[in-house]
Amino acid sequence: xxxxxxxxxxxxxxxxxxxxALLGVRLLVGGVGGIIVETEAYDxxxxxxxxxxxxxxxxRAMFGPPGRAYVYRSYGIHWCFNIVCGAAATGAAVLxxxxxxxxxxxxxQERRRNTAPRLLSSGPGRLTEALGxxxxxxxxxxxxxxxxxxxxxxxxxxxxxxRIGISRGLDRPWRFAVADSPFLSRPMTAATGADSAxxxxx
DNA sequence: GGTATGATTGACT
DNA sequence: GTCAATCATACCA
Numbered sequence: 001x002x003x004x005x006x007x008x009x010x011x012x013x014x015x016x017x018x019x020x021a022l023l024g025v026r027l028l029v030g031g032v033g034g035i036i037v038e039t040e041a042y043d044x045x046x047x048x049x050x051x052x053x054x055x056x057x058x059x060r061a062m063f064g065p066p067g068r069a070y071v072y073r074s075y076g077i078h079w080c081f082n083i084v085c086g087a088a089a090t091g092a093a094v095l096x097x098x099x100x101x102x103x104x105x106x107x108x109q110e111r112r113r114n115t116a117p118r119l120l121s122s123g124p125g126r127l128t129e130a131l132g133x134x135x136x137x138x139x140x141x142x143x144x145x146x147x148x149x150x151x152x153x154x155x156x157x158x159x160x161x162x163r164i165g166i167s168r169g170l171d172r173p174w175r176f177a178v179a180d181s182p183f184l185s186r187p188m189t190a191a192t193g194a195d196s197a198x199x200x201x202x
Numbered sequence: 203g204g205t206a207t208g209a210t211t212g213a214c215t
Numbered sequence: 216g217t218c219a220a221t222c223a224t225a226c227c228a
Contacts, residue, residue, distance in 0.1 A: 075210050076222030125210050
């Protein structure tokens with residue numbers, strides 16, 4: 001694929017649709033990043049979502065226009081990077097959980113203190129550290145520098161399953177991943193399996 | 203005002 | 216497998 005930006009209206013769709021469509025998209029911050037291989041969807045009527053109880057100071061970006069960043073502090077230590085989606089002010093977002101490093105690997109290794117390559121950006125807290133994303137990016141327009149988003153590859157098989165690290169909304173299979181990627185934060189459970197064309201792999 | 207929880211990670215047994 | 220780090224937010228008084 002080429003390096004054109006994402007189509008207009010890409011993020012103006014429901015979070016489950018966007019979470020799936022983001023797999024295979026290249027994400028760069030200041031020229032550093034890689035291919036998105038794992039995402040999770042969060043919606044307004046979703047008890048696991050920060051937007052479930054309405055706007056607060058922290059989740060303000062979730063109720064703004066789609067295509068912006070929602071960045072928040074997790075466990076007081078890590079940053080987590082989301083992309084706001086859906087119609088404007090609907091409180092929907094997609095959490096980016098893992099990318100496959102392709103650009104600026106040396107920079108990422110330095111930021112990550114020479115962590116093993118497979119663990120460079122395989123997890124929401126890890127990828128924000130590797131890409132240099134922090135609270136200053138909350139609400140930032142992802143169509144403008146330093147961000148670059150562009151379709152890079154079409155995943156052969158997409159796996160779905162329950163989201164990670166939450167205590168509510170566990171019934172919603174809103175975690176999406178490139179089925180055969182070695183760069184996932186955690187493997188997909190066998191029970192959920194891969195959908196789409198993966199059925200022919202057996 | 204106080205206390206419990208969390209969209210996590212890294213270190214340790 | 217267990218557990219600490221570390222703080223904004225949520226919830227209760």
